[in-house]
Amino acid sequence: MLKKYSILTELNQNNCLSEQEIALDEKIAKKYLNQIRNDQLNIGNLHNGDPELTSLKFIETLNIKKLNLINNINMILKLNSSSITKLFIQITQYNIAQKEWTVNDLEIENLEDLSLIDCNLVNHQILNISKFRKLKVLDLSANYLDLTYVYKLTNLTKLSMCRCGLKYIDQIVSLLYLEELDLSENYGIDISPLKYLVKLTFLELCKCNIISVQALRPLVNLEWLNLSYNKIVFLDRYELHGMKKLKYLNLKSNYITNFMIIGKHPCDLLQIINMKNSQQLSTDTQQWIASQIFYVEDSSFVHRNIFNKHKLLKLKSERVKQQLHTLIHHQLITHIMLVQKVVNIFQLLNKQEIYE
Numbered sequence: 001m002l003k004k005y006s007i008l009t010e011l012n013q014n015n016c017l018s019e020q021e022i023a024l025d026e027k028i029a030k031k032y033l034n035q036i037r038n039d040q041l042n043i044g045n046l047h048n049g050d051p052e053l054t055s056l057k058f059i060e061t062l063n064i065k066k067l068n069l070i071n072n073i074n075m076i077l078k079l080n081s082s083s084i085t086k087l088f089i090q091i092t093q094y095n096i097a098q099k100e101w102t103v104n105d106l107e108i109e110n111l112e113d114l115s116l117i118d119c120n121l122v123n124h125q126i127l128n129i130s131k132f133r134k135l136k137v138l139d140l141s142a143n144y145l146d147l148t149y150v151y152k153l154t155n156l157t158k159l160s161m162c163r164c165g166l167k168y169i170d171q172i173v174s175l176l177y178l179e180e181l182d183l184s185e186n187y188g189i190d191i192s193p194l195k196y197l198v199k200l201t202f203l204e205l206c207k208c209n210i211i212s213v214q215a216l217r218p219l220v221n222l223e224w225l226n227l228s229y230n231k232i233v234f235l236d237r238y239e240l241h242g243m244k245k246l247k248y249l250n251l252k253s254n255y256i257t258n259f260m261i262i263g264k265h266p267c268d269l270l271q272i273i274n275m276k277n278s279q280q281l282s283t284d285t286q287q288w289i290a291s292q293i294f295y296v297e298d299s300s301f302v303h304r305n306i307f308n309k310h311k312l313l314k315l316k317s318e319r320v321k322q323q324l325h326t327l328i329h330h331q332l333i334t335h336i337m338l339v340q341k342v343v344n345i346f347q348l349l350n351k352q353e354i355y356e
Contacts, residue, residue: 082110085113086111087106087108087111087113087114087115089117090115090117090118102126102128103128103129104128109134111135112134114135114139115138115139116139117142118141123148129149129152135153135155136156136158137157137158138158140164141161141164142162144165146165146169147161147171150171151174152174154175154177156177159178159180162185165186167190169183169193172193172194176197179201180202181202184204187207187208189208189209191208191215192215195217198221200221202222202224206229206250207228208230210232211233213232213235213240214239216240217240217241220242222245223247225240226248226250227250228252229253230253232254232255233254233255235256
């Protein structure tokens with residue numbers, strides 16, 4: 001009855017929690033199909049008295065490419081489709097009664113993108129995840145997993161395993177095609193095996209209790225690097241020297257006092273340096289950031305009075321102006337981004353008040 005809708009490319013199904021199997025009659029089908037907008041179907045937000053959709057059998061008659069199952073982890077037990085390439089499952093309601101399942105319950109042979117976020121998974125539930133040979137994108141964040149079975153997915157180009165309690169990741173060296181990797185909030189993780197992932201262009205290591213970044217030196221293709229909220233105290237000029245493609249570097253909430261690496265960095269495309277607990281900038285650093293748009297948040301080397309969180313920026317203090325003059329080192333810095341607004345530094349120094 002749904003075959004004439006075979007051009008459907010995306011299904012988004014939310015909050016269908018009943019375990020009871022019901023038939024999908026013409027009336028229900030019409031109700032759901034009327035919700036199609038821009039090739040996307042949202043099934044969810046059911047009201048009292050509405051029949052609950054508990055069967056996915058009709059999907060087999062559609063050419064669905066994307067399927068979102070929010071709070072419907074048990075629904076995959078009834079899912080069998082060769083057309084789906086992207087599957088997203090996330091649990092947002094922790095009081096949902098769920099039966100234990102494994103990836104063996106998934107019969108989606110062409111799956112390329114799989115997200116199983118916050119699903120309370122442990123290793124034995126993904127025992128056979130390697131059967132998805134076409135999988136390129138995998139998000140297992142907020143589960144209780146390690147790389148015991150993930151390392152077999154050698155075609156992965158993007159992997160996210162935030163908040164998984166990872167400590168040792170030696171097996172990650174098998175994932176040589178990774179271009180994007182997010183290991184944030186794995187406190188105390190050993191990042192030394194990352195040196196082998198030379199194809200990485202995007203790396204998130206926020207809140208990992210990292211002390212040294214020496215292991216990242218070989219990652220010369222990085223364009224995005226987030227090292228915020230770690231325990232980095234010192235960067236020498238060689239640790240990130242080879243990252244000539246780097247465009248984003250976040251060092252917020254570390255304990256760095258020596259920024260020689262920034263001053264000597266050969267890259268002229270670095271757009272954002274977000275630093276906290278830094279004491280001062282070296283002369284080399286000031287020279288390097290000449291003509292850059294420099295974003296500063298909670299940085300102790302610039303007086304906080306000019307970076308308040310209100311729309312009114314006050315520069316009434318001569319002492320603040322003098323500090324800025326010292327910072328720009330004979331007008332080498334041309335712009336500073338204040339509260340998401342790029343302000344000409346010379347205009348900033350010549351005005352008493354600036355309104356956003």
